[in-house]
Every structure is written in C-alpha cells, then in structure tokens.
Amino acid sequence: MDQQQRSSSGYSHSPRSPSSQPYLSVSVTDPVKLGNGVQSYISYRVITKTNLPDYQGPEKIVIRRYSDFVWLHDRLFEKYKGVFIPPLPEKSAVEKFRFSAEFIEMRRQALDVFVNRIASHQELQQSEDLKTFLQAEEETMERLRSHESSYFKKKPADLLQIFKDVQSRVSDVVLGKEKPVEESNPDYEKLKHYIFELENHLAEAQKHAYRLVKRHRELGQSLSDFGKAAKLLGACESNGLGKALTELGAKSEALSIRLQKEAHQLLMNFEEPLKDYVRAVQSIKETIAERANAFRQQCELAETMKLKEINLDKLMLTRSDRVGEAEIEYRELKADSEEAARRFESIVRLMSEEIVRFQDQKTIDMGRAFHEFAKGQARLANSIADAWRSLLPKLEACSV
C-alpha cells in the first residue's frame, strides 16, 4: 500500500516537495490579545498548507484560541482510544503570568508542536475533527467549543454507559466482587510500572531544569548589580585602577544581558521539551486508564452475556413464553460484548504500536533538546570567557 511505503509520519511537511506527494503542514503563529479585562484571551493564526483533497485550497488560515485546541484534544481522545494523543500545554493558573511575553511564546510553540504531531500521526491525521479544527469558520468553532465546554464532556450514550458501569460495579460490590478487574499481562504490567516511574523521574529532571533557568536569571541579575557597584567604586578611584574597575563593571553588565538571553533559550529549548515529555507520559497514563476501562467493560459484558446465556437456556428448557424476549436481549448483549472485545483489542494493538513510536520520537526529541542545551551552555561559557579575556590586557596596563 501507498501508506506503508511512505515514512511513518504519513504526510510530508515540506510544501516544497513535489506536488504529487501529499503534504499537510500546519503552523501556529501570531499570538494576539483580544477581548477586554477578565474576558481577554490570546488568539492564534493557524495556517494550513496542504494539497490533500479533503482540505480547502493550498493554504487556509483560521483564528483559534486555546480552548479550541482543548476541544480538538478531547475529541481525539474520545475517538482514538489507544492512541497517545499529543499533550497540550497547561492552562495557566496564575493570572499575572498569563499574558507575559514568555508564557505566550512558550504556549504558542507548544500548540504548534501539538497540531503538527497530530497532522503527522498516521491515525490522527485522518480525523474529521482535525479537518474541522483546521478549516472551520470561527463561528462554527465557537459553537462546537461551547457545546463541549460544559463539565460533562461525554455524550448521552456515554453517560448511559457510565450509568451501566456504575450499576454493574454496584452489583459487583453487593456480590462481593470488590476488586476491579485487571489484565494479567506481565509485559503490560511492566509497561505500566515503567510509565509511572518514568513520570516521577522526568518530573524531577524538569523541576531542576526549570530551576536552572532561574539560576541563570539570578546570576545575570547579580552580575548586573555587581557591575554597577564596580563602576561606582571605579568612579571613586583615580588613575588606572578606576578605569579597570569601570571596565570590569561594564563587562559584568554586558554578561548579565547575555545570561538573560541564555536563560530564555534554556527555557524554550530545554526545559519546555522536558515538560512536554512529562505531559506526553501523562497522556499515556490517560490511555492506560482508557484501556483499563475497556478491559473492564469487556469483562463485565462477557460475564453478563454468559449469565444471560445460561438464563436463556433455562428458559428454553422450560419452554417459557419469555424466550423470545430473552433471545433478543441475549443477541444485543452478545453484540455489545463483541463490540467491547473489539474495542479493547484495538486499544491493545494501537498501544503497542504507539509505544514504539513514542520511544523513537522521544529519543529524537530529547536528543535535540540535549544538543540545544549543550550548545547553549558552550556558547554561553565561551561568551563569558571571551568577555573576561578581553579585559586582561587592560588590567595588565593598569597595574603597571
């Protein structure tokens, strides 16, 4: 098949590739603050470049806001159980921070990554909801968004299912089957354990990465203060010493700026990827929960079906006039049970593919982050060395 011959990402991203190759490229740009006061928010331009038949034109630009991305995420999560849905950047807790340039840039970058991951995912890129997200008019989007924005993100059918789940769980408790049913798959157990442990380790690394950003800023600040103090001290002194102190102060201040810049780079290119990694792991945990649900449903329906089967046999033996009704019920239940089994198996299959993709992708993502980190630190250290080194001849002159 065509799909298999292409790269695992499905579509290419480069609009410059030959027009025969299908491509889908998205970018999230241009954050703009809209609205007033408490209701103000940031809107983004989402630019889609594609030659796919289902999409409009070579280029389409729509305006989207954060909650639109949340809508897309939730829809995908509902529909594509078993797939590790790319994680969203967090909703900001602190009001003051919400409109800081840095936060906006970080979010924009994260949203861009989010959409592109979806667009390059073999399964997810087929999603209708993605098409809607990338193309629908703002009013449509708004309608869809507000429809979903209630606390009940589930559709009525799902609500019913939850009800049923609760029912069966209650009966389980009554019947003394309190322990939730779980897969007894040792490999899967290992995976679960791995994911949970991984989150802890990553969270710690991310915490330190964030602190490191802060340290850069603090060092920058102290260099700036120290530089100023040195300059003032230099003003007290005459002759070479005064000049030396002043020069030192100036260099110190210059380095302060360099450090602030590097702090920003560190945040965007190292800390953020780490945070993204954490989010990805959390997304996997959600999928794990979904799988557990699916497994439980499958088990319960299978149980109920068996009971119904026994009951049916009984009725048939007694030639009850309730047989017909029971038969219908049984058939429905059988269909549901098979459906549940299919759903579960699909999740299992998807997950095993996803985990491979996840590991591969994360090695690349982290490799890139490490590279940027190392490059940045080397660059910074070299700037520092160069700056101070340039002072040395001047200092020599002073002490004569």
Add this chain to the structure above:
Amino acid sequence: MMGSENEAESQVFASREEMENLVLDEPSDNTNGNGGSKSFSDYRSVMSSLADAHHPFSPPLTPADSDPLLAPQPYRDLRNPSLSHDNNNSYIEPPAYADVIFSPFDENTGSEINGIDSPGRSSDSSLSLSRSPSSSSDYIKITVSNPQKEQESSNSLVPGASTYVTYLITTRTNIPEFNGSEFGVRRRFKDVVTLSDRLAEAYRGFFIPPRPDKSVVESQVMQKQEFVEQRRVALEKYLRRLAAHPIIRNSDELKVFLQVQGKLPLATSTDVASRMLDGAVNLPKQLFGEGSTVAPQDVVQPAKGGRDLLRLFKELKQSVSNDWGGSRPPVVEEDKEFLEKKEKMNVFELQLSNASQQAESLVKAQQDMGETMGELGLAFIKLTKFENEEAKFESQRVRAGDMKNVATAAVKASRFYRELNAQTVKHLDTLHEYLGLMLSVHGAFADRSSALLTVQTLISELSALHTRAEKLEAASSKIFGGDKSRIRRMEELKETIRATENAKSVAIREYERIKENNRTELERMETEKHADFSNMLKGFVLNQVGYAEKIANVWAKVAEETSGYATDSA
C-alpha cells in the same frame, strides 16, 4: 593589608570553619548597617555550604561511576598576578606556585598545567599575608592554635572558678629584632585586648587593624568549640594583619606579646589609670617622639610638671566629653586637603560597602548555579539508570546514552562552578578586607581630631589664663606694695601658664606627629590598595576565564556527541 603572592602557603579554604570565619570581622563594621547584617548571614550560609565536603557532587566522577562518592574536593588555585605572557586560550598557571591543584576529571590536560592535590590543612589558611615590601627577605608568620581551657588560679575561693581559654601563638620569623626564629607563647583573649589598647595609644594616627570583638555572652558560650574555633581564626587573622603592617610589626608591644613567656608584661588599662594617678608618669611614648629627636628638657619635664600635665589632660578630656560635640578644625589650607581626602575616603567606603554586598550576591548566585546544575545532572543519572534497566527498545538505550553524556557534563560543570566560586570568594574578599580596614582609618582620623581638639582647647585655655593674669596684674598695680595673697596667686597663675604653654607645645607636636602618621598611612594605603585591588581584579577575571573555558569544553563535547540530532532550522 593584603599580602603578595610570594608566600608559600595554602590559600585554600578547606574547612567549614574557615569559611564561616570569613565574616567574623564584619559585624563590627557599623557602616554596613542593616544591609551588612543581612548579607552577613547570606554570606555565612553560602560559605558554610560551599565548604561542605560531603556535598554529593564534590567527588571525581569517572565514567563508570554513577553514584556520588564522598571524597572532599580539590581546589584549584588560580591566583596569578604575573600573567603577562599568557596569550593563548588555554590559560596556564605559572610553575612558580608551591601548591598547584590538580583537577583529576579535567580531560584537557594538554598544555594546561594542573597541580597537586592540596591537602586539607584546615588551620593553615590565610587571607592577609605578610606583605614583603622592599626587603622581600623579611618574613614573619604567625599561627594561632591549640586552644586550651585554663583555670583562674588565684580566686579559688569560689568553687567552679572562672575558666578561660588560652591559645598557642607560634611565630616563625627571620627578623633579627626577634630573639630566635621560631617560638611560641600562650595568650588569652584579654591579653589581645591589652595589646590592642596599648597599640592604639602608642600608634595614634596609624591605621591599626581592628582587633576581634569581645564576646558579650556568658562563659557558657565561651566553652563551645565552634565559638573557640571562630575566635582562634579571628585572632590569627588579627595578628597576621598586625605583622603585615610595616610600622606595627616592629613595635615593642607586638614583640613582647609574641615572645615573652608567662604573664604578658604590658600594662592593662586599669594599670595605666592607677599609675597616672600615682604620678608615676608613664606617658605614652609618643609624647617623646618615636625614638627620634628627644630634647632633654622634654624628658625631664614630665617628672616635674608631669602631674599637672596629666591633670590638665584629664580635665581637658573631661571637658571635651562634656561640652564639645565634635572638633572644628580651623580653616587652614592644609586641613582643607585633609578634609578632601576624608570625604573621598567616606565615598570610597560607601561604594566599597556596596561592592562588597554585591560581591556576596554574586558568590551566592554562582553557588546556586553550581548546585542546581549538579542536581540536574544527578536527576539525569537516575533517569539513565532507569531507562537502561527497563529498556525494551533500542531507542531507549540510545536515549539513555545521550542522557548520560549530558548528566556527566552537568556534574562536571557543577564542580567547576563550585571551584570557580571558591576562588571568587578569595579574590573578592579583598573588598571585605578593605571594609574592615576602614575602621582603622576612622580610628586614625579620630586620633587626629582629638589631638587637634586638645591643641585648640589648650590654646583657648591659655588665652583665658592670660586674660586672668592681665586682670590680676592690673588689679594688683592699683594697690601699692601689692597684696601678699595676690602676689602668691600671680605666681601660681604664672606657673600654670608655663605648664599650659608646655602642654600646648607637646600637644602641637603630638598633633603634627599624628598628622604625619595619617599622611604616610594614607600614602601607604593608596599604594597597597592599588596593588591589592589590581590583584583582586586580575585574579577574579583570570579565574572567570579559566573556568569558563573548562565549562565550555565540557559542553562542546556533548554538543558534538549530539550533533546528529541538530535540526536544520537552528
């Protein structure tokens, strides 16, 4: 003041105590005010954690080693004032250093000269080294050690008699004026106070290093080991500073303190007072000049009119403390120059205090950077181990490998930051030292003011006496033959005037002498300050360059190793 680099002794902080003692002299500096006390505690916490030999990131990390060991960390001594020949990137330490330090994990040994591991000679660190001025062969080194508790032997009426601590003061010197080249005495803190008081009297106008503070808490605290250790270090610093002062190092007081066994044969403050009262005149040497031209009548005079002189001085002092809020020097050309210098000194002190504070902040920031970098490295090491243990896919192993490189680099960088900081502390300590010096400058200026005040008081006293004499003269001339009592009073008055005249001459001479001391000290301070600050700046900058290069190399390697992941868009 600050010493040259010629001293072949460890300039390394190896112990926590030394770190904490760095700021012991600070609290006496009133100019720091609130800011000072705050930065004091920050500095202390920075210092104490800096010296923490059990920091998990101190040990050398060999590639196979993923678990932090607990070996103490070697320090790199980078202070190098004579680096005129250094042009290339790799900065080279001159081989002249006696103790050079080796960083075992530094791969770029190449042309870089590293050194040997500096042992933890905890009691042997020194901040203010004896400065060898013109005669670089002059050498005096003082060590304070071996604190011991002793009992106040005389008053054993009271059970649990008061104990005090004595310290062993060891001196090594080749100065001929001392009897011997190595000797030791036991002294207690009270002896140090006595030494300090006698020096203050004898060397008015000089920038005398301030002594360590007395402790205002009870003897309970005195016993505590930490306090004793802090005091020991402070005493050592103080004595070394005294020995570094070109004039004071030759003083009898210091010689006596360092050499005479048994009880310190210097007059304590109470002794001086009583002797003055007895009239057994033991006026400060200064009144007779410093061993230079001493006119015979000056030597003779105090014995005769000495008692009156002393009484005058005492009364003057009294009136000074009662009425005079401060001195008002006459507006003479010379004083204007001094006033300018004084003002400059004040401004300098202000900026110095500020710079000193900012230096402490800088040190803390560097410290934090190193710490966090190390923690990041550790976190990645744990992650690496985890991925390797749980690896099911090759991609995981690859990632673990990349992570390990980053982690190793981070831990190395962290160690470099810590070393950088230890050196920075030493270099920037010059700022703190000079702040302490300001105290002695204020003292010297105060000596001058009080001497001038004495002169002015005597002058006005004299003019009052003359007026009285005139009046008395006028009155007695009206009565023919004169009044016996009046004549007697006239005689007494004339005697008083003579004594006051003498006192005035002495006071003027004293004032001039102190002024001269001020002047020479100011000159000396300018020269030394220039040298010390230049060294500080150079040392600081060299240090930054050296370590920045090392850190850059560490990361460049990792960037190289991960270059396969680089995106084109960068």
